[in-house]
Amino acid sequence: MRDELRVPTERDLPPGRMTLRKDHLMREISRTEGGSHRRRISLAVLAPSAVLLLGATAVAANYLISPPPPETVAASVACYQEADLSASAAYKGSTGESPLDVCAKLWSSGQVDVSTTSVPPLVACPLGAEDPGTVGVFPNSDPTICERLGLARLPDGYEDAATSFAGLREALNERIGRTCVSLDESQGIVRDELDSRGFTDWQVATSSEQSDQAHACVVLGFDLQQRSVLLISSPAPGGGQENGATEPSPSPGG
Amino acid sequence: MASPSDAELWEKTASGSVAAFGALFERHARAVYNYCFRRTGDWSLAEDLTSAVFLEAWKRRERTPLVGESLLPWFLGVANNLLRNVRRSVRRHEKALERLALPADTPDFGDDAAGRVDDERQMAAILTAIRSCPRRDQEVLGLCVWEGLSYAEAADALGVPVGTVRSRLSRARRRVRELISSSGHEDSDRAALLRGVFAQAPGGADER
Numbered sequence: 156m157r158d159e160l161r162v163p164t165e166r167d168l169p170p171g172r173m174t175l176r177k178d179h180l181m182r183e184i185s186r187t188e189g190g191s192h193r194r195r196i197s198l199a200v201l202a203p204s205a206v207l208l209l210g211a212t213a214v215a216a217n218y219l220i221s222p223p224p225p226e227t228v229a230a231s232v233a234c235y236q237e238a239d240l241s242a243s244a245a246y247k248g249s250t251g252e253s254p255l256d257v258c259a260k261l262w263s264s265g266q267v268d269v270s271t272t273s274v275p276p277l278v279a280c281p282l283g284a285e286d287p288g289t290v291g292v293f294p295n296s297d298p299t300i301c302e303r304l305g306l307a308r309l310p311d312g313y314e315d316a317a318t319s320f321a322g323l324r325e326a327l328n329e330r331i332g333r334t335c336v337s338l339d340e341s342q343g344i345v346r347d348e349l350d351s352r353g354f355t356d357w358q359v360a361t362s363s364e365q366s367d368q369a370h371a372c373v374v375l376g377f378d379l380q381q382r383s384v385l386l387i388s389s390p391a392p393g394g395g396q397e398n399g400a401t402e403p404s405p406s407p408g409g
Numbered sequence: 410m411a412s413p414s415d416a417e418l419w420e421k422t423a424s425g426s427v428a429a430f431g432a433l434f435e436r437h438a439r440a441v442y443n444y445c446f447r448r449t450g451d452w453s454l455a456e457d458l459t460s461a462v463f464l465e466a467w468k469r470r471e472r473t474p475l476v477g478e479s480l481l482p483w484f485l486g487v488a489n490n491l492l493r494n495v496r497r498s499v500r501r502h503e504k505a506l507e508r509l510a511l512p513a514d515t516p517d518f519g520d521d522a523a524g525r526v527d528d529e530r531q532m533a534a535i536l537t538a539i540r541s542c543p544r545r546d547q548e549v550l551g552l553c554v555w556e557g558l559s560y561a562e563a564a565d566a567l568g569v570p571v572g573t574v575r576s577r578l579s580r581a582r583r584r585v586r587e588l589i590s591s592s593g594h595e596d597s598d599r600a601a602l603l604r605g606v607f608a609q610a611p612g613g614a615d616e617r
Contacts, residue, residue, distance in 0.1 A: 162535060162555060163528035165443040166521070168456065176460055177434050183505045184427050184467050236428065245427050266426035269413055 178243075185233075185246045231289040233282065234258035234267045238293040238300055240282075246289075253314065254279045258292040280306040281313075323352050327384070335372035338386055345384050358383040415480045423470045430470070434463055437481050440556065444485055447555050448492050448547075450532035452525050458495070461502040462488045476565050482558055486566035489548050539581070546581040553578050 168176065232254040233244040245267045247257050255277050261267045262274040275294035280301035282289045290309065293300055301308050330336070330344050342359055349357045360383045373386050413432065421429035441462050446455035465487050466473075473483065499506070539547055545567075552563040553574065560578075564571045 162447065163531050165439070166446075166452075166525070166528070167439055168442060169521070172456070173435075173438065176438070176456070177431060179505075180434060180460060180463050180467075181427055181431055183464060184430065243428055243431060245425075264421075264424075264426075265429075266421060266424070267428055269418065269421065269426070269429050269432050 181243055185244070232257045233289050233291045234261045235291055235293050236268050238278075238295040238304065240291070240304060244291070254290045254292050262294075279309055280304065281309055283307060319352065323348060323354065326352075331373060338373055341373040341386050345386065349384070354382075356382060359386065360384070361386045415478060416475050419470075419475045419480060422467075423473075430463075430467060433480060437484050438463070440481055441484050441488055444551060444556055445488055445492070446528070447532060448488075448536075448551050449495065450529050450536050452529065454495070454499075457499055457502075457506055458488065458491055460506060461491055461499065464502055464505060465491065477562065479562075482552075482562040482566040485552055485556060485558070486568065489552075489567065492548075493544065539584075542581050542584045543577075546577045546584070549574055549577040550581045 167173070232247050234247070234257070235244045236242045245258075245261050247261065258267065258277055259274045262277075263272050265272045276296035277292050278295050278298065278300045279290050279292045282291045283306060290313075291304075291306070293304070297303070326348050327345060330348070331341050336344070338361065342361075345359045349355065349359070413429075415433065415436070418429045418433050418436075422433065438459055442455055442459045445458040445462070446452055449455055449458070462484060466484060469487070476483070539550060542550070548567060549563060552558045552566055553560065558566065560571045560574045563574045567574065
């Protein structure tokens with residue numbers, strides 16, 4: 156009885172489970188924030204009216220003006236730590252800049268591998284079905300690394316496609332992402348931008364969760380595979396954020 | 410080559426470095442995991458809560474400056490917030506946790522399993538003893554006594570003044586002693602429970 160009343164000593168998770176938990180965390184982070192877009196829409200409901208993944212980190216998206224196949228679009232870049240698809244990767248949304256340059260910058264700032272700021276030789280390959288719309292950049296000097304990883308080579312012209320998509324994303328960010336825009340107005344804006352930029356075969360879809368009067372602003376999502384822009388209502392500013400955990404700052408006093 | 414400090418890793422994390430955040434996970438996950446276990450008495454739940462803590466921490470990275478040298482107090486503060494409503498917290502991260510999808514051959518606890526069952530039984534007894542304390546007092550108990558944080562670190566984690574931490578801990582100790590006195594435990598068991606509850610020396614001395 157006495158022994159049962161003592162605080163148990165600390166335990167580790169078995170090494171395998173710790174690795175799994177960490178890998179899961181990395182995937183979830185990349186999924187919701189880093190621009191990684193696995194197979195479906197990647198959504199990050201931030202503040203109201205936030206565009207999905209603002210600025211340099213954006214959701215991988217689908218397509219553009221004169222499409223090469225979607226899987227070759229560098230709408231998102233994954234800078235891998237090793238030439239291994241199961242390795243950790245740092246994700247960035249494309250701005251049309253060469254994926255090799257994007258990753259070289261991340262390597263040089265220690266954001267791919269915290270233990271070094273040296274930039275290794277890099278090779279870019281479309282991740283294809285592994286991660287549609289994302290280009291993987293791997294540290295390797297072997298030009299056949301794409302084939303060895305079971306990936307295709309990048310086609311000519313993918314940079315133009317990436318630049319076009321980056322322009323679309325930025326335009327929508329400006330018109331919808333930075334202010335609270337209603338669902339009706341958002342639909343018009345998105346259709347206007349898609350058509351004017353040659354994304355005429357793209358659709359505008361709305362989330363099924365919506366139409367709550369209190370949820371007056373819109374968050375955007377991009378679905379590569381469906382070639383659609385998804386509009387999701389989110390709480391209007393000051394409407395109260397759904398709250399699980401909050402900042403660790405409880406009310407004062409005991 | 411020296412390991413990067415928490416400050417260095419946090420700066421990179423705030424800039425969006427997933428790798429840096431992964432390093433912080435490796436450094437602090439064990440402490441968070443054990444803290445969550447001691448507060449819940451459930452190893453499996455503690456594992457899920459640990460994932461939830463780091464998912465929440467990532468979301469707050471840009472607006473959370475590092476206070477002090479270690480991020481651990483802040484991670485434990487995030488854990489505290491989640492522990493205030495465990496069901497809601499787990500539900501909030503339900504989809505993410507479902508995607509964890511541990512494969513069939515995931516390493517289980519093996520020989521450790523029996524010990525973990527014992528741990529849960531032990532913690533259940535202790536948590537029963539302290540659950541009549543106000544939640545805020547339990548938090549201080551967990552941070553100062555079980556995690557060994559100083560008053561200042563616990564104050565940072567909870568976002569309250571140091572004096573508040575002291576008074577809550579003092580109240581928690583008194584309350585536990587009252588509970589033991591009223592429970593009819595013999596002196597030996599009372600002493601053992603006290604030792605169990607106050608197993609680690611806090612950053613401050615015993616309060617009276």
